Amino acid sequence: MHRQKFNSVKENFLQRRYGVRLGRRYVLAAAGVMLMGVLGCSQVNDSTSALAKSPLPTESPSTKKTVTPDTKVVAANTKFSFKLFSEVLKKDSKDNIFISPSSVAIALAMTYNGASGSTQQAMAKALELQGISLEEINSSNAALKILLENPDPKVQLTIANSLWANKDTSFKSEFIQRNKDFYKAKVTNLDFKDSRSSGVINTWVNENTRGKINKIVETIEPEQVLFLINAIYFKGNWSNEFDKNQTAEYPFYIASDKQKQHLMMSRTGDYRYLENEQFQAVSLPYGKDGKISLYVFLPKENNSKAFYENLNSDNWEKWMAQFSKQEGFVRLPRFKINYDITLNDALTDLGMGEAFSRRANFSAMGKNLAISQVKHKTFVEVNEEGTEAAAATSVEIVPTSAVEKPKPFRMIVDRPFFCAVRDNQTGSVLFMGSIVEPR
Known part of the structure; x- marks a missing residue:
C-alpha cells in the first residue's frame, strides 16, 4: 500500500512538475542565481573545477544503485508550487499567468545551501522544507x-546546473561542493571585468x-561574484497529436460580456478525465508511455474564483x-504567452522576507549577503504537436550594505486618520484617537 502510494506520488510529481504548465514539443526552464559580495574560504583557482582539490564529503548520489527521492521533499515541492502560484495569482489575477515552480525551486534550493540561522529557517518555511x-x-x-531525466523513450528531459565564479573571489568550499555533488553543477572561472563573460x-x-x-544575464555588475544557473529542457509530442485539419476558429469567452474568435x-x-461540481479536467499525455501529461482544468461557468480558492496541494492530490479513463471530445485553444514577474513580494509573503533584508544570513556561502531580487520569465506555446515552453529565474544576491534603501515617501494627511501618543522608552501608549474632521 505504501509503495503504491509512493508510486502515485512519484508519477503525479512527474506529471505535475513538467506537464501541467506545458503542451507543445519543448518544455524548458532556466533558473539563474546571481551571487554578489565578498565571500570567504576556499579560493576558486581552476576554470573548469573550482574545488578540484577538495575531497568529496559524500558519495555522489548518481553512483548509488537505487534512486529514491524522499516523499517529504516531493510533497514540499508540491506545496511550494501551489503556494507560489497562489501568491502570483493574487497580484495578477486578471492577466495570463505562466510560471515554472520547478525552475524557481531548483534555483532557491541551490541558494538554500548557503543560508544559515533564521534566514535558513525563513527559506525553509517558504519552500515548505x-x-x-x-x-x-x-x-x-x-x-x-x-x-x-528518464521519463519516456520518446521524451527528452534534461536538467543542467552551473556555477560561474569571478576568478578573483573566494568561496566556502562546502557550499560549492554540495552544489557540485548533488546538483551536478559545472563550475567555471571567469573574469567578470571582461565584457564577454556574460556572453x-x-x-x-x-x-x-x-x-x-538565449539570455539570462544582461550584464555583470561590479559587485557580482557568482552566478548559479539552472536549465531544464523537455521535448515531447502528444501521445496522440491533434489533427491540424480539425483546427478552426471558434468563440472564446474572455468574460461573460466579452468574446473573440480563436x-x-x-x-x-x-x-483520463475528471468532472465535479467545480470543474471539468482532462489529462493529455506526452510520448509513448504517457508518464508526463498536460492537465487542463476548466472551471464551471461563474465558478473560477471558487476554483482558484480551492487550488492547493491537498486538493490537487x-x-x-x-x-479515470473515459472516451470524450476535447477542444483546446492554441496559444502563445510571454510572461514575466519579480517574485520578491510573493516570496516575502510566503515567509522568506528576511532573505531580502539587511538581516539576511548567508554565512554558509560567505559574509554579509542578501537576496536583492528574484526575477522570473516564461514563454509557452501550445499547438497540435505538443508544447514549447521556456522559463528563466534569476536570484540576485548582493552585500547586505547594498540592499536597496527605502524610497522617500509622500504622506498627504487629507482624510480621516488615526493617531496615538506613545512613550517609546516603556512602549506605553498614552493617547490614541481617530480624527475624522479636524477642528
Missing part, C-alpha cells in the same frame, strides 16, 4: 533529477535549453486520485 535535513533535500533533488554564461544557457532561452484544436479519444 521545515523538518527536512539539508542532506535529505539535496539527496532527493539529485534523485529527482535522475528520475525526471559565455548565456551561451551555456542557450545550449542547455536547445536555443529556446483557433481551437479538436480531438476525440480515450483520456485528491483530484489526481479521482481521474
